[in-house]
Amino acid sequence: MRASLVLALKDLRLLSRDRAAAFFTFVFPLAIALFFGYVFSGTTAEPMRVAAFVESASPAADTLVRALSEDGAFVLNRVESREDGERLVRSGTAAALVVVPASYAEGVDGMLTGAGPHLGLVVDPSRRAEGSMLVGKVHEVGFRTVFSSMADPAQFGRALDRMEASLKASDMSASDQFAIRAALGRARSMAAQSSKDAGAARASGASGASGMSGWKPVSVDVTELAMRPGIPANSFAISFTQGVAWALFGAVLAFGSGIAEERQRGTLVRLRVSPMSPNDILMGKALACFLTCMATEWLLVFFGIAFFHVAVSSWVAMAVVVAVTAFGFSGLMMLLAAGFRTEGGTQGAGRAVLLVLAMVGGGTVPLVFMPPFLRAASNVSPFKWAVMAAEGATWRNWGPDELWMPLVVLAAIGAVGLTAGTALVRRSI
Amino acid sequence: MIRVTELRKSFGSVRALDGVGFHAERGEVLGLLGPNGAGKSTALAICTGLIVPDSGSVQLGDAGAPRDPAARRLIGLAPQQIALYEDLTARENLVFLAKIHGVHDPVRRADELLDMVGLLPRARDRVRTYSGGMQRRLNLAAAIVHDPPVIMLDEPTAGVDPQSRSGILELVQRLAAEGRAVIYTTHYMEEAQRLCSRVAIVDHGRVLATGSVPELIAAHGGESVVTVDTPSGARITRTREPLREIERALAEGGATAVRIDQPDLETVFLALTGRRLRD
Numbered sequence: 001m002r003a004s005l006v007l008a009l010k011d012l013r014l015l016s017r018d019r020a021a022a023f024f025t026f027v028f029p030l031a032i033a034l035f036f037g038y039v040f041s042g043t044t045a046e047p048m049r050v051a052a053f054v055e056s057a058s059p060a061a062d063t064l065v066r067a068l069s070e071d072g073a074f075v076l077n078r079v080e081s082r083e084d085g086e087r088l089v090r091s092g093t094a095a096a097l098v099v100v101p102a103s104y105a106e107g108v109d110g111m112l113t114g115a116g117p118h119l120g121l122v123v124d125p126s127r128r129a130e131g132s133m134l135v136g137k138v139h140e141v142g143f144r145t146v147f148s149s150m151a152d153p154a155q156f157g158r159a160l161d162r163m164e165a166s167l168k169a170s171d172m173s174a175s176d177q178f179a180i181r182a183a184l185g186r187a188r189s190m191a192a193q194s195s196k197d198a199g200a201a202r203a204s205g206a207s208g209a210s211g212m213s214g215w216k217p218v219s220v221d222v223t224e225l226a227m228r229p230g231i232p233a234n235s236f237a238i239s240f241t242q243g244v245a246w247a248l249f250g251a252v253l254a255f256g257s258g259i260a261e262e263r264q265r266g267t268l269v270r271l272r273v274s275p276m277s278p279n280d281i282l283m284g285k286a287l288a289c290f291l292t293c294m295a296t297e298w299l300l301v302f303f304g305i306a307f308f309h310v311a312v313s314s315w316v317a318m319a320v321v322v323a324v325t326a327f328g329f330s331g332l333m334m335l336l337a338a339g340f341r342t343e344g345g346t347q348g349a350g351r352a353v354l355l356v357l358a359m360v361g362g363g364t365v366p367l368v369f370m371p372p373f374l375r376a377a378s379n380v381s382p383f384k385w386a387v388m389a390a391e392g393a394t395w396r397n398w399g400p401d402e403l404w405m406p407l408v409v410l411a412a413i414g415a416v417g418l419t420a421g422t423a424l425v426r427r428s429i
Numbered sequence: 430m431i432r433v434t435e436l437r438k439s440f441g442s443v444r445a446l447d448g449v450g451f452h453a454e455r456g457e458v459l460g461l462l463g464p465n466g467a468g469k470s471t472a473l474a475i476c477t478g479l480i481v482p483d484s485g486s487v488q489l490g491d492a493g494a495p496r497d498p499a500a501r502r503l504i505g506l507a508p509q510q511i512a513l514y515e516d517l518t519a520r521e522n523l524v525f526l527a528k529i530h531g532v533h534d535p536v537r538r539a540d541e542l543l544d545m546v547g548l549l550p551r552a553r554d555r556v557r558t559y560s561g562g563m564q565r566r567l568n569l570a571a572a573i574v575h576d577p578p579v580i581m582l583d584e585p586t587a588g589v590d591p592q593s594r595s596g597i598l599e600l601v602q603r604l605a606a607e608g609r610a611v612i613y614t615t616h617y618m619e620e621a622q623r624l625c626s627r628v629a630i631v632d633h634g635r636v637l638a639t640g641s642v643p644e645l646i647a648a649h650g651g652e653s654v655v656t657v658d659t660p661s662g663a664r665i666t667r668t669r670e671p672l673r674e675i676e677r678a679l680a681e682g683g684a685t686a687v688r689i690d691q692p693d694l695e696t697v698f699l700a701l702t703g704r705r706l707r708d
């Protein structure tokens with residue numbers, strides 16, 4: 001065992017001196033994570049993209065949406081359901097979702113009776129700056145549209161009509177109804193008179209609000225999407241788990257040809273003449289791969305946490321996931337070594353096989369965005385289970401009842417790979 | 430110290446060893462002299478437990494066969510192919526090997542060996558940057574990190590400049606003088622002649638003859654050629670007793686020059702196989 005550790009440390013030192021292998025094991029996965037993170041986040045100089053969902057169409061809602069889309073600060077994308085909108089926010093395509101509730105029209109109408117209109121805003125918490133700017137914008141635009149509808153005598157008249165109608169339907173006493181009707185009549189004539197002042201206020205936008213003592217026409221209810229478990233905080237949460245696939249790819253490839261390299265360099269003879277048994281030698285190789293897998297996955301995790309708001313759900317879960325993943329991929333490395341007995345074979349055909357597995361397993365298309373058939377096909381890829389476990393310990397916020405599945409698969413790959421792979425490779429030692 | 434009997438080994442249809450036997454004791458250098466493909470490396474691979482013979486046996490003192498790790502500790506092997514980690518430094522190579530052999534103070538042992546093969550000044554350079562001769566010397570040092578009593582050197586001077594070569598030969602002599610058994614394969618008969626207390630001549634997987642160089646020459650070298658130049662011309666005589674022939678020529682008088690061509694290992698090899706050592 002001590003000799004195996006010495007052998008593993010020697011291999012790690014050799015890896016650190018092989019610039020290409022070290023690059024693909026430690027730097028490339030980070031680069032991939034950053035690349036996909038930025039690609040999906042769309043945090044460029046483009047105007048902010050905002051999704052809007054109107055629960056039930058009404059003239060007031062239409063006016064609001066039109067005003068929002070005419071505002072130059074963002075590009076509005078109208079969606080058919082709240083879920084569609086949230087998906088856009090989750091994937092980073094939209095910075096936020098504006099929800100115009102069914103009660104909005106009523107709220108506009110009911111402003112005089114005090115309830116006021118209400119809007120929902122679902123934001124990506126990692127894009128808080130954009131989110132709070134948006135809250136201000138929605139207030140402003142909402143106020144403008146509400147105010148303009150009040151200033152429009154025809155629309156205001158319709159609102160009063162509706163109030164009268166609802167009055168009729170109510171079970172109020174006849175004398176009360178009479179009194180309210182009289183008030184509504186006065187309001188009608190007042191509105192006609194004040195339409196000129198309102199027009200002026202509309203022209204100066206939100207500033208008009210200050211003239212109305214403390215009147216807050218629109219209340220905006222902000223929901224942070226990631227506050228709910230199981231949703232990635234941002235595109236980096238996803239891209240960093242993709243990076244895990246590439247980190248493991250690099251580690252497995254770096255050590256999969258380890259035995260073949262020792263044989264080709266003639267150093268295997270030295271190891272075999274030493275007191276080490278073939279099992280000790282193979283254990284050393286597996287240990288080197290295990291340590292590298294651990295190092296590169298932790299590196300990704302820490303980098304993600306430090307710079308990209310990647311959140312770990314539980315450190316214990318993460319530690320277990322990283323260790324079991326490293327075990328599983330040490331087994332995969334041994335199978336690779338058994339399948340391809342030469343350095344050329346591993347780096348050629350072996351690399352191709354691994355590449356396909358890594359791509360199918362969530363290395364390029366993130367698992368969450370995969371169409372169903374691809375997601376089913378990805379089950380054959382060990383990388384999928386590693387990515388899934390990494391997701392489980394980060395943004396998916398999985399507990400043991402959900403994490404067990406990928407962990408069991410990874411542990412099985414490790415166990416089978418280390419026993420079968422070792423048995424096969426030992427024959428060629 | 431090491432006793433090898435009746436080793437046979439075939440690779441498919443190639444019969445690499447066909448009944449090889451030899452032994453080597455502490456304090457001696459046994460040369461295995463033979464042409465390419467004679468089976469020297471195969472014999473060493475069996476002696477170190479790297480391959481299993483079809484039949485025959487290897488005994489290491491009282492420790493048993495080399496497949497047993499305890500017996501294997503008694504052997505050091507410098508393979509014919511240079512076997513080093515090119516991206517490690519010379520010191521790192523030796524420290525690593527010392528550690529897997531369980532040597533007590535690996536760094537001190539490494540430096541001791543580096544000094545012994547004259548590489549201490551280059552200890553911190555990667556092996557990749559070494560010359561062929563330097564790599565050969567390190568390859569030898571790597572074989573003896575654990576200070577084994579039996580040392581097997583497979584053509585340790587292949588591709589080496591004359592200066593490195595004489596350094597290596599001196600080192601081998603010293604190792605044997607200190608009480609180790611050295612088995613030394615080569616196809617350079619000058620090396621065998623200079624270095625080896627005994628030589629086993631190997632061809633086609635068989636040991637054709639074993640003995641000290643004078644013994645081999647006496648047994649298989651045949652006659653010396655004595656050339657006596659006289660004013661009337663050169664007289665050439667083949668004889669097993671060249672000195673007596675010269676005495677006779679001098680007694681007869683008139684000799685202007687005498688030359689003796691004594692048989693050497695090359696002649697021995699030719700006599701035994703009908704071929705020259707290096708064709």
Ligand SMILES: Nc1ncnc2c1ncn2[C@@H]1O[C@H](COP(=O)(O)OP(=O)(O)OP(=O)(O)O)[C@@H](O)[C@H]1O
Nearest residue numbers: 440443444445463464465466467468469470471472
């Ligand atoms: N692993 C192997 N597979 C097949 N044939 C082999 C193998 N090893 C050796 N041989 C054959 O066995 C014979 C003896 O080879 P060996 O390497 O022992 O010769 P050698 O005396 O060391 O030669 P050289 O001086 O060229 O190193 C050769 O014919 C060689 O082709």
Ligand SMILES: [Mg+2]
Nearest residue numbers: 469470509583
């Ligand atoms: Mg050889």
